[in-house]
Amino acid sequence: MEFAIHQSLKTYSGGLGFLAGSHMRSAYELKQNMIGIGMLWKYGYYDQVRTEDNTMKVLFRKKYYNFLEDSGIMVPVYVNNHQIYVKALYLRPEVFNTIPMYFLTTDIDENDHLAQTITHRLYDSNTATRIAQNLVLGVGGAKVVDALGGADIYHMNEGHALPLTFHLYQKFGHDLNEVKKRVCFTTHTPEKAGNEEHNIYQLHQMGFFSNLPLEEVRQITGIDTDSFSHSLAALRLCKIANGVSELHGKVSRDMWGENSGIAKIIHITNAQNKTYWADKQLAGNLASGDDEALFHRKKHLKKRLFETVADQTGKIFDKDVLTIVWARRFAEYKRADLIKRDIMRFNRLINNDKYPVQIIWAGKPYPFDYNAISRFDHLVTSSYKTKNTAVLVGYELALSMLLKQGADIWLNTPRRPREASGTSGMTAAMNGAINFSISDGWVPEFAEHGKNAFIIPPTDPTLPIDQQDTNDYENLMGILENEILPLYYDRPKEWEKLVKRSMLEVTPRFDSNRMADEYYELMYDYHE
Structure with missing residues (x-):
């Protein structure tokens, strides 16, 4: 239903799309005998922008792509006893280094207005529209495959x-x-x-x-x-x-x-x-053993991220300060604001002159999840009061890349075991960011606490939600205050060793x- 192939092709919402995009790129690199079938969303997922007071606004805006070609394939599909037509647009492999891909649309003159709207919005909130989208993808996609010679x-x-x-x-x-x-x-x-x-x-x-x-x-x-x-x-x-x-x-x-x-x-x-996500210079410096160049490049990547922070929020961040990033799909169970659970302790953290920190949040809530949007907006308004916290909008491939390359700590706080995989930490590690995470999803297969990552110990998932959150918060803050900050500021060579080991060990195991x-x-x- 979604593929995150390139920033310019807005056919994705989050991790499911990021994963599928990487699969298409790796299948291309391995010369696998595959094609990809997806949906061409006229309005994408949505554009995450700001209102007049800087809180979040959902904008549905038409998208146009001159790099998608008419495949000449148009197939009939029956939706609610009504025949509609599904057109396949072709993405050539050389455009973004993927296997051949076909994107399905009903937004064509051959269909009436209602049929045209089926492929307007990814994860439409209307049940009948969602069912129609499934039909276009499943039956329409199968008929396109047949027209191409079968599979x-x-x-x-x-x-x-x-x-x-x-x-x-x-x-x-x-x-x-x-x-x-x-x-x-x-x-x-x-x-x-x-x-x-x-x-x-x-x-x-x-x-x-x-x-x-x-x-x-x-x-x-x-x-x-x-x-x-x-x-x-x-x-x-x-x-x-x-x-x-x-x-x-x-x-x-x-x-x-x-x-x-x-x-x-x-x-x-x-x-x-890795070919898409890992910064080439960082990877080259790691491979050559040039530590000075590696960490000079990391500081440069932090500065590049901070230009976006300044542009969006008017705040100037410091490349020498430990920078924590929480960025992913903005769902309740992922607990974006867990680090703020005790506001007095949080204020002490962000006002600590000995061990200063900078914190950045980013992520897209589902456009009709008003509780998640409210939580996002609360982070925006509360960040006005501090010079070293920021909330960014527009969390898509390009911003995700900047955040992973600029982060020192990649914070991941889902309620275990609700995170199936959580792949953002993989690409963060490829770019010299240390995972600081609940032990969920892919993390147990990679992380060794204090050696290539920092792990928040699992709490009992049968406890009441409030107690789980309290336990996880106390463990998070204890590790941050007592282990991570002293290591970063007091023992920089050990920090560098940690970063290098994380970068080395995330691949090839977590390269797609x-x-x-x-x-x-x-x-x-x-x-x-």
């Missing part, structure tokens, strides 16, 4: 493309085994509540099941309730599935394992494309070339 394997990244499976079921004469041997499924959401479910009768009415009788849909998916789980159906209609970290694989097996007839769930840990290779070997070529 042996279809990889669904999350359950959004699930109508694909019912289209294939019809295509292969209602032979479920023929469907299963062609479909792989990746789940990214470690909570049942976060996995998409819709009323089965509404799905049926809209053509989600390729006009199969509901009795047959229930038979092949094993779902006999009226609330239809996309993820559970996907797990029963694929040959193999995966979670996106070792921990998430276990969580997924525990979460879905009680259901009969599901595919084997393995794990393939997410990763990010490894990930793309594992998908091919463990998923696409999998046979029971």
